[in-house]
Amino acid sequence: MTRTSLISLALLASTVGHAEPADDLAGEIATYNKQIEHFQDYWSKALDTRWPIDGCHAAIKTAQGAGVTATEEQQRICAEFVKHHQLAEAEVAVKDANQWSFFLGQINMATNHEANGGKMIASAAKCSSELDRLIAAGMPTNITVHISGSNPTDITMGEAKAKICAPLAKAAGSFAKDVGSARTKAYEAAAKPYKAVGITGDRLEFLVDHVSYAMYGAGGGELRTPKQLKTASVIFELLGPNTASGLYTLRRYQFKGDTLVATTSADFLGRPRAKFYR
Numbered sequence: 001m002t003r004t005s006l007i008s009l010a011l012l013a014s015t016v017g018h019a020e021p022a023d024d025l026a027g028e029i030a031t032y033n034k035q036i037e038h039f040q041d042y043w044s045k046a047l048d049t050r051w052p053i054d055g056c057h058a059a060i061k062t063a064q065g066a067g068v069t070a071t072e073e074q075q076r077i078c079a080e081f082v083k084h085h086q087l088a089e090a091e092v093a094v095k096d097a098n099q100w101s102f103f104l105g106q107i108n109m110a111t112n113h114e115a116n117g118g119k120m121i122a123s124a125a126k127c128s129s130e131l132d133r134l135i136a137a138g139m140p141t142n143i144t145v146h147i148s149g150s151n152p153t154d155i156t157m158g159e160a161k162a163k164i165c166a167p168l169a170k171a172a173g174s175f176a177k178d179v180g181s182a183r184t185k186a187y188e189a190a191a192k193p194y195k196a197v198g199i200t201g202d203r204l205e206f207l208v209d210h211v212s213y214a215m216y217g218a219g220g221g222e223l224r225t226p227k228q229l230k231t232a233s234v235i236f237e238l239l240g241p242n243t244a245s246g247l248y249t250l251r252r253y254q255f256k257g258d259t260l261v262a263t264t265s266a267d268f269l270g271r272p273r274a275k276f277y278r
Contacts, residue, residue: 021062021063022063024063025062026074031051032051036080036081036084039088043091043145043147044095045148047092054082056078059078060078083143087139087143087145087157090134092130094127094130094131096126097123097124097165098151100120100168104171109179110179110182110183112182114179116179117179121169123172127160128165142156143156147164191204193226194229196226199226199229200258202255202258203257213237216238217232218277220236220273220274232255233254233255234254234255236251236277247269248271248272249268250266252264
């Protein structure tokens with residue numbers, strides 16, 4: 001190979017080497033631009049550690065180190081990516097708070113648990129703090145984001161704090177107390193007809209706990225009135241059939257006065273006949 005050929009190859013290699021960083025940057029920017037579309041379709045579901053919030057600008061910085069200057073369009077794409085990443089991060093916290101708000105509207109307060117109040121307080125606080133953090137970092141507040149989940153809604157992050165975070169915080173603050181009050185009211189309502197005929201103690205607690213159950217007496221006849229349930233020395237409860245085994249379970253509760261003195265149960269392949277209610 002001649003000296004001229006070697007010089008030509010060296011120049012070609014130099015030219016190709018100089019072009020590679022620009023091509024690499026263009027490829028990376030195109031990927032981040034595609035992620036913006038994914039955010040618009042899926043928001044928080046599109047969050048991916050392969051494309052961190054500072055990844056696009058980091059690619060520009062790396063290219064600058066190799067002598068490549070990003071175009072205005074590439075700079076714009078990176079700025080848009082950051083904004084959409086912030087909106088997706090916000091949707092995580094807002095979605096959780098929105099789910100809890102939906103939960104509040106679906107539950108029977110009397111059968112819920114006070115501990116859920118603490119979880120809702122934490123969710124509302126996270127909702128507000130994340131919005132504050134991201135807005136302070138430049139997140140746009142006028143872009144509508146689809147909040148997915150059990151209670152889907154479309155909202156801007158400028159509205160989310162007042163419409164989702166704050167109402168949940170207010171409800172969560174009194175949740176434990178509200179649950180206790182609802183439980184007391186439900187108990188008193190269920191107990192009232194039994195107390196009216198003088199039922200107390202174990203029998204009262206048993207009947208309140210089984211207020212929606214069919215109760216049977218000796219011989220298998222259904223006990224329908226508080227007076228019948230007051231005078232029965234033995235009360236039966238029939239469960240089943242079990243979805244796995246197909247068995248019925250007959251539970252027998254024996255009382256002495258209003259005191260529960262014995263509990264037994266037996267399983268049957270079909271509904272037990274009257275003779276087993278004894």
